Amino acid sequence: MQILVLAPYPPYPPRGGGALRIFHLLRILAQHHRVTLLTFAPDAAAAQALSSLRDWLELHIVMGPPHRSLRQRAFTTLVSPLPDMALRNASPAYVTTLNNLLVSGQFDVVLAESIEMAPYLIQAQRHGLRTTLDEFNAEYLLQRRAAINDLRHVFRPKALVGGVYSLIQWLKLAAFERHILQTVDRVLVVSAEDEAALRRLAPRACLHLVPNGVDCTYFAPPVEAPHPTNDLVFVGTLDYRPNVDAVLWFVHEVFPLVKRMHPALRLRLIGRRPHRSLLSLHDDRHIVVTGEVADTRPVLAEAAAVVIPMRIGGGSRLKLLEALAMATPIVSTSLGAEGIPGLRNEEHLLLADTPSAFAHAVSRLVTDRTLAQHLGRNGRLFVCAGYDWSQIAARLEAAIRW
Incomplete structure (x- = not known):
C-alpha cells in the first residue's frame, strides 16, 4: 500500500x-x-x-x-x-x-x-x-x-x-x-x-x-542497578496544560506533606518548554526544573520514584509506559494510569488520588525499597508483555x- x-x-x-x-x-x-x-x-x-x-x-x-x-x-x-x-x-x-x-x-x-x-x-x-x-x-x-x-x-x-x-x-x-x-x-x-x-x-x-x-529494548533498566537518588521525577512536555496542572497540584498539595516525612527528597521536572509557572518553582534545592534531556533513561534508572499526578487528560501516557519499562517505581493518580487495562494498584505501581494518599504512597516507595523493586520488576514484565x-x-x- x-x-x-x-x-x-x-x-x-x-x-x-x-x-x-x-x-x-x-x-x-x-x-x-x-x-x-x-x-x-x-x-x-x-x-x-x-x-x-x-x-x-x-x-x-x-x-x-x-x-x-x-x-x-x-x-x-x-x-x-x-x-x-x-x-x-x-x-x-x-x-x-x-x-x-x-x-x-x-x-x-x-x-x-x-x-x-x-x-x-x-x-x-x-x-x-x-x-x-x-x-x-x-x-x-x-x-x-x-x-x-x-x-x-x-x-x-x-x-x-x-x-x-x-x-x-x-x-x-x-x-x-x-x-x-x-x-x-x-x-x-x-x-x-x-x-x-x-x-x-x-x-x-x-x-x-x-x-x-514503548520500545522495551531501548527502555530497559541497566544491568548494574544504580543506587537510587533522592529525586522524585516528573517527565513530560512542560507547557502542556494537563502536565502543568499536575505539577502545580503536586507541588502545592502533595510535596509539602512528602517533605515533612522525607526532608531530603527533591522534585525534578524533565521535559521540553517549561511553562513560566513551573520555571518559577525552581530553587535548585527542593525543586529542580531540568528541562529537556537527550536521554531520560539515566534519570528514570536513578529516580527514587516517578510521580504522575495527572488530574486532566485522556488517552494513555507514554511517560508511564517508559517508566514501567525502566522498572522505575511509580506513584500515579487513577487518571494518570487510565487507558492501560490490566495495570493494577499494589502490583505494578501505587495509585493515589488525594494529597495525603499520594504523599503516603511516595513515602512507602522511599522507605521500603523491597516494595519499590518488586513493583518495578512487575511493571516491566507487564508492559513488555503487552505494550511493546x-x-x-x-x-x-x-x-x-x-
Missing part, C-alpha cells in the same frame, strides 16, 4: 508523546508499505533533523504552521464555530503541498495524526481517497475535564478564565469531533476509555484500538488495511 501521513509537527527526534507515537507508527508502516510523510517544521534546524527519515520514507516539509497570537486565538474562540485545535495548523502552504501530492501520487490511504490535522482529510476525500484519523485523545473529554477542574476555583481569576475557555472549547470540540468521526472512513484510538467517549459522540463511527507503546511497539504493529496493520 501507498500511505500518505499528515503530521502537525516533526516526529523526529521522537520527543514528547505525540512525536513518539507518530515516529513509531511511521516506522511500523514503512516496514511493509510505501510511506510518504508531509509534516510541518517550525524552523530550519527542525527540518534538518528530519532528514534521517529519508532513508525509509518519502519526506515533504512545510515550514510552519503560521503563528497565531493570543489575541487571534481569543477572537476565534469568541466568533468561530470551530475549536482552537481545528484552526491551529491552518496553512495555505500546507494546502498547496498536500494538493500537489494528492494529484501526483497514487495513495491508497491518507492518515492524519491528531485532530489538529483532521481538516486536511476533507481535502483528501475530495480526491476520492480513503481517510484515517489517529486520535491521540478524546479531545472534547480532555477539555471537559479541564473545564470542570478550573471552574471549581471560580474565585481565582486565572482559573476562571481557563475554565471558561475550556468550557467553550469542550462544546466546540464535541461538535467538531462528532462531525469528523462521521466523515472520515476510520479512526484510530489509543484506549478503550477514549473509544467509549468517542462512541458516545458518533455511535456508528469506525473505531480501531491501536494503543500507545512490536506487538502493536499487528493492530496497526489490521486497522490500516481494508
Whole structure:
C-alpha cells in the first residue's frame, strides 16, 4: 500500500508523546508499505533533523504552521464555530503541498495524526481517497475535564478564565469531533476509555484500538542497578496544560506533606518548554526544573520514584509506559494510569488520588525499597508483555488495511 501521513509537527527526534507515537507508527508502516510523510517544521534546524527519515520514507516539509497570537486565538474562540485545535495548523502552504501530492501520487490511504490535522482529510476525500484519523485523545473529554477542574476555583481569576475557555472549547470540540468521526472512513484510538467517549459522540463511527507503546529494548533498566537518588521525577512536555496542572497540584498539595516525612527528597521536572509557572518553582534545592534531556533513561534508572499526578487528560501516557519499562517505581493518580487495562494498584505501581494518599504512597516507595523493586520488576514484565511497539504493529496493520 501507498500511505500518505499528515503530521502537525516533526516526529523526529521522537520527543514528547505525540512525536513518539507518530515516529513509531511511521516506522511500523514503512516496514511493509510505501510511506510518504508531509509534516510541518517550525524552523530550519527542525527540518534538518528530519532528514534521517529519508532513508525509509518519502519526506515533504512545510515550514510552519503560521503563528497565531493570543489575541487571534481569543477572537476565534469568541466568533468561530470551530475549536482552537481545528484552526491551529491552518496553512495555505500546507494546502498547496498536500494538493500537489494528492494529484501526483497514487495513495491508497491518507492518515492524519491528531485532530489538529483532521481538516486536511476533507481535502483528501475530495480526491476520492480513503481517510484515517489517529486520535491521540478524546479531545472534547480532555477539555471537559479541564473545564470542570478550573471552574471549581471560580474565585481565582486565572482559573476562571481557563475554565471558561475550556468550557467553550469542550462544546466546540464535541461538535467538531462528532462531525469528523462521521466523515472520515476510520479512526484510530489509543484506549478503550477514549473509544467509549468517542462512541458516545458518533455511535456508528469506525473505531480501531491501536494503543500507545514503548520500545522495551531501548527502555530497559541497566544491568548494574544504580543506587537510587533522592529525586522524585516528573517527565513530560512542560507547557502542556494537563502536565502543568499536575505539577502545580503536586507541588502545592502533595510535596509539602512528602517533605515533612522525607526532608531530603527533591522534585525534578524533565521535559521540553517549561511553562513560566513551573520555571518559577525552581530553587535548585527542593525543586529542580531540568528541562529537556537527550536521554531520560539515566534519570528514570536513578529516580527514587516517578510521580504522575495527572488530574486532566485522556488517552494513555507514554511517560508511564517508559517508566514501567525502566522498572522505575511509580506513584500515579487513577487518571494518570487510565487507558492501560490490566495495570493494577499494589502490583505494578501505587495509585493515589488525594494529597495525603499520594504523599503516603511516595513515602512507602522511599522507605521500603523491597516494595519499590518488586513493583518495578512487575511493571516491566507487564508492559513488555503487552505494550511493546512490536506487538502493536499487528493492530496497526489490521486497522490500516481494508
